[in-house]
Amino acid sequence: MLLKNISVDCVIFGFDNNKLNVLLWQADPKLLTHILKQEEDYEQISFLYDSHPSLLDDHTWGLIGAHAPAETSLDEFAQNISSESTGLTGVYLKQFQTFGRADRVPYYRVVTIGYYALINLHYHNLRKSALTKKMQWFGIDELPPLCFDHLEIIHAALAHLRETVQYHPIGFHLLPEEFTLTELQTLYEAILGKKLDIRNFRKKIHNMELLEETGKKQENVPHRAAKLYRFDPGNYNRLVNEGLNFRI
Amino acid sequence: MLLKNISVDCVIFGFDNNKLNVLLWQADPKLLTHILKQEEDYEQISFLYDSHPSLLDDHTWGLIGAHAPAETSLDEFAQNISSESTGLTGVYLKQFQTFGRADRVPYYRVVTIGYYALINLHYHNLRKSALTKKMQWFGIDELPPLCFDHLEIIHAALAHLRETVQYHPIGFHLLPEEFTLTELQTLYEAILGKKLDIRNFRKKIHNMELLEETGKKQENVPHRAAKLYRFDPGNYNRLVNEGLNFRI
DNA sequence: CCAAAAGTGTTAGACCTACACCCATGA
DNA sequence: TCATGGGTGTAGGTCTAACACTTTTGG
Numbered sequence: 001m002l003l004k005n006i007s008v009d010c011v012i013f014g015f016d017n018n019k020l021n022v023l024l025w026q027a028d029p030k031l032l033t034h035i036l037k038q039e040e041d042y043e044q045i046s047f048l049y050d051s052h053p054s055l056l057d058d059h060t061w062g063l064i065g066a067h068a069p070a071e072t073s074l075d076e077f078a079q080n081i082s083s084e085s086t087g088l089t090g091v092y093l094k095q096f097q098t099f100g101r102a103d104r105v106p107y108y109r110v111v112t113i114g115y116y117a118l119i120n121l122h123y124h125n126l127r128k129s130a131l132t133k134k135m136q137w138f139g140i141d142e143l144p145p146l147c148f149d150h151l152e153i154i155h156a157a158l159a160h161l162r163e164t165v166q167y168h169p170i171g172f173h174l175l176p177e178e179f180t181l182t183e184l185q186t187l188y189e190a191i192l193g194k195k196l197d198i199r200n201f202r203k204k205i206h207n208m209e210l211l212e213e214t215g216k217k218q219e220n221v222p223h224r225a226a227k228l229y230r231f232d233p234g235n236y237n238r239l240v241n242e243g244l245n246f247r248i
Numbered sequence: 249m250l251l252k253n254i255s256v257d258c259v260i261f262g263f264d265n266n267k268l269n270v271l272l273w274q275a276d277p278k279l280l281t282h283i284l285k286q287e288e289d290y291e292q293i294s295f296l297y298d299s300h301p302s303l304l305d306d307h308t309w310g311l312i313g314a315h316a317p318a319e320t321s322l323d324e325f326a327q328n329i330s331s332e333s334t335g336l337t338g339v340y341l342k343q344f345q346t347f348g349r350a351d352r353v354p355y356y357r358v359v360t361i362g363y364y365a366l367i368n369l370h371y372h373n374l375r376k377s378a379l380t381k382k383m384q385w386f387g388i389d390e391l392p393p394l395c396f397d398h399l400e401i402i403h404a405a406l407a408h409l410r411e412t413v414q415y416h417p418i419g420f421h422l423l424p425e426e427f428t429l430t431e432l433q434t435l436y437e438a439i440l441g442k443k444l445d446i447r448n449f450r451k452k453i454h455n456m457e458l459l460e461e462t463g464k465k466q467e468n469v470p471h472r473a474a475k476l477y478r479f480d481p482g483n484y485n486r487l488v489n490e491g492l493n494f495r496i
Numbered sequence: 497c498c499a500a501a502a503g504t505g506t507t508a509g510a511c512c513t514a515c516a517c518c519c520a521t522g523a
Numbered sequence: 524t525c526a527t528g529g530g531t532g533t534a535g536g537t538c539t540a541a542c543a544c545t546t547t548t549g550g
Contacts, residue, residue, distance in 0.1 A: 005251050005318075006359055070253075070357045074348025098346045098361050100322025109318045111254055111361070113346050167415070182529075199531070200513065207511095223527040224520035430502075447504070448540065455538095471500040472547035 002067040005109050008074060009065030009150070010082050010093075011116040011157035014137060015174040020190045021121075021137040022154060023085065024061040024144070061138075062147045063154070065112065078115040085135065092118045092173040096160040097153075104149045116157040118173035165191050169210060169239045169246050172231060178214050180226035181205065188248050196248070204248070210235050250315040253357050256322060257313030257398070258330050258341075259364040259405035262385060263422040268438045269369075269385040270402055271333065272309040272392070309386075310395045311402070313360065326363040333383065340366045340421040344408040345401075352397045364405040366421035413439050417458060417487045417494050420479060426462050428474035429453065436496050444496070452496070458483050 012023040064085045068077050075095065083089045093115050100111045121137075138144060140158060143151065165171045171187055185201050205211060212232045217225040239246055260271035312333045316325050323343065331337045341363050348359045369385075386392060388406060391399065413419045419435055433449050453459060459477040466473040487494055 003253050003357065003359075005254055068348075068359075071350055073350050074346065074359065095346060098322065098343060100316075100361065102319055102321050109251065111251075111316075111322065111359075113348065113359070163415075167411075180529085197514075198529090199515085202530080203532095204512095218529095220522085221528085222522050224522095224529045226529055428502085445540070445542085446502090447542085450503080451505095452539095468549085469501080470549050472502045472549095474502055 001070045003070055004067070005111060006068045007065055007110050007112040008068050008078050008081060009063040009112045009114050009153060010078055010085075011063060011114065011154055012082060012086065013116060013118050013157075013161065013174065014121040015187050015190065016121045016137070017139075018186050018190060019139045019141075020158075020174075021139055022143070023064060023135065023137055024146070025064050025085065025135040026058070026061055026133045058134075059145055060147050061136075061144045061150075063150045064135075067110075068113075074113050078113075082115075082117045082119075085132070086117075086119060088119055092170060094118075094160075094164075094170075097156050099149060099153060099156075101149070112153070114153050114157060116161060118161075118170065120174060120176050122176045162191055162193075166248055167246055169208075169236060172236070178216065178228040178230050180218065180228060182226060184229075192248070201248075208235070208239070208246070210239060249318045251318055252315070253359060254316045255313055255358050255360040256316050256326050256329060257311040257360045257362050257401060258326055258333075259311060259362065259402055260330060260334065261364060261366050261405075261409065261422065262369040263435050263438065264369045264385070265387075266434050266438060267387045267389075268406075268422075269387055270391070271312060271383065271385055272394070273312055273333070273384075274309050274382040307393060308395050309384075309392045309398075311398045312383075315358075316361075322361050326361075330363075330365045330367075334365075334367055336367055340418060342366075342408075342412075342418075345404050347397060347401060347404075349397065360401070362401050362405060364409060366409075366418065368422060368424050370424045410439055410441075414496055415494055417456075417484060420484070426464065426476040426478050428466065428476060430474060432477075440496070449496070456483070456487065456494070458487060 014021045014023065064081055066081060068074060072080070075093070078093055078095070079089075079091075082091055082093060094117075095113060095115050097114045098111060099114060102109060104110065104112070140154070143154065146154070165188070171191060172184075174187055175183060181202055184205065185196055185198065188201075189196055210232060211229040214228045214230050216228045218228065219225065262269045262271065312329060314329060316322060320328070323341070326341055326343070327337075327339075330339055330341060342365075343361060343363050345362045346359060347362060350357060352358065352360070388402070391402065394402070413436070419439060420432075422435055423431060429450055432453065433444055433446065436449070437444055458480060460480045462476045462478055464476045466476065
């Protein structure tokens with residue numbers, strides 16, 4: 001059974017083309033209603049779509065989310081949503097804020113619990129789930145028209161990420177397992193929205209002793225090949241726990 | 249109308265006796281559990297419970313909270329709850345986490361949105377609160393038995409406060425309008441759970457230019473009277489907005 | 497004059513910021 | 524050999540941490 005007044009929305013962040021991107025979808029209501037077993041659930045979903053023609057429109061996008069089932073914890077359900085939509089399991093997921101304005105969804109009271117996911121785009125090809133009409137990455141500065149208050153939710157997720165990333169080493173979840181220092185720096189620049197000094201950045205990262213060299217280098221680049229690094233999991237976990245001495 | 253599956257709980261923090269305290273009211277888990285077995289009556293009975301906290305026994309306490317009404321935003325409702333229970337309006341309130349384990353309340357699915365309030369104990373007398381008969385402050389290290397997952401919620405609120413207070417100047421909401429530097433330091437020591445160096449603390453606070461002298465001093469103290477300070481609202485707001493350069 | 501808390505400064509080391517040039521690679 | 528991005532060090536200023544004594548007040 002679905003909880004009528006509660007939904008979960010996931011702001012799925014990925015880093016690519018030196019930009020921070022968000023995964024959005026357009027749900028297919030026909031497909032959606034097929035999988036709903038209970039009459040009650042069916043009615044709710046079709047009511048939602050009937051009363052919001054913009055949900056059917058090709059130009060309006062939304063966050064990946066759904067009404068929460070009564071039997072599942074919110075954290076688990078957020079994992080389910082993000083793994084179904086990206087094909088990835090065990091992604092970094094953070095509950096960041098709950099949105100509860102009375103009129104945030106017209107005609108019906110829906111409180112939505114917002115999570116953001118940080119995923120590494122190189123790990124998979126996006127597979128549309130059965131429910132999905134379209135799914136696409138958008139740069140955070142190039143968002144399409146969004147339904148409901150989803151723009152506000154994305155901005156809140158970004159603000160939360162931007163702050164958290166300065167004290168906790170979570171940005172790394174957006175990178176592939178092996179990466180260059182320049183990629184790491186570009187990632188931070190994209191999240192924080194400002195340029196960082198290359199020498200100071202590298203000094204800082206090295207002092208943290210968070211990374212280890214893989215011994216490998218980039219290949220097939222038309223310039224000097226950069227060293228590839230990975231995290232030292234021991235120190236990474238130490239920093240995650242100690243937290244606050246991570247400052248970019 | 250109340251939303252059956254959604255509640256709001258407020259962790260109301262106050263600072264007194266050099267300790268951080270939490271305001272709790274009483275709940276009777278036996279009574280509540282018994283009632284919850286009849287799902288149909290749940291809404292009615294819980295409404296009764298919400299409006300008559302005198303249905304209480306002496307041993308188990310709970311956070312101040314209630315099922316959310318369908319017509320009110322969560323933020324507004326959290327304000328209502330905290331102002332009704334403390335008599336204070338316009339208190340600092342922060343939504344910090346939503347608790348959504350499927351079994352957090354027995355026999356029924358209730359997702360609760362957690363807020364914490366920071367209030368100044370000197371501003372009011374708790375007994376004035378109309379809805380509440382049994383209500384009491386407890387030191388955060390001397391909590392009584394709590395219903396449901398309320399202990400977990402309090403610990404999460406504390407952890408959030410402890411972290412936030414290091415980067416944002418919000419701790420001040422716990423102090424009266426005029427206060428001494430020693431009170432400010434003791435507050436930070438209570439929140440962070442560690443001793444701070446008096447000279448370094450004072451230097452830091454002075455450098456922030458966050459405070460202004462009132463020109464007054466303590467009276468009737470059996471030792472040298474300390475100067476009383478208040479916030480410089482201009483700089484306070486600047487720091488709230490700029491945020492992150494506030495570090496204790 | 498005693499008890500109790502208020503108030504104050506310095507130093508050494510760590511960290512931050514600003515800044516410019518050579519290096520390695522593939523085309 | 525050129526274009527492109529990779530990679531490195533230093534100096535000045537600021538911030539931090541550690542540390543002990545004098546001042547004010549009421550009783």
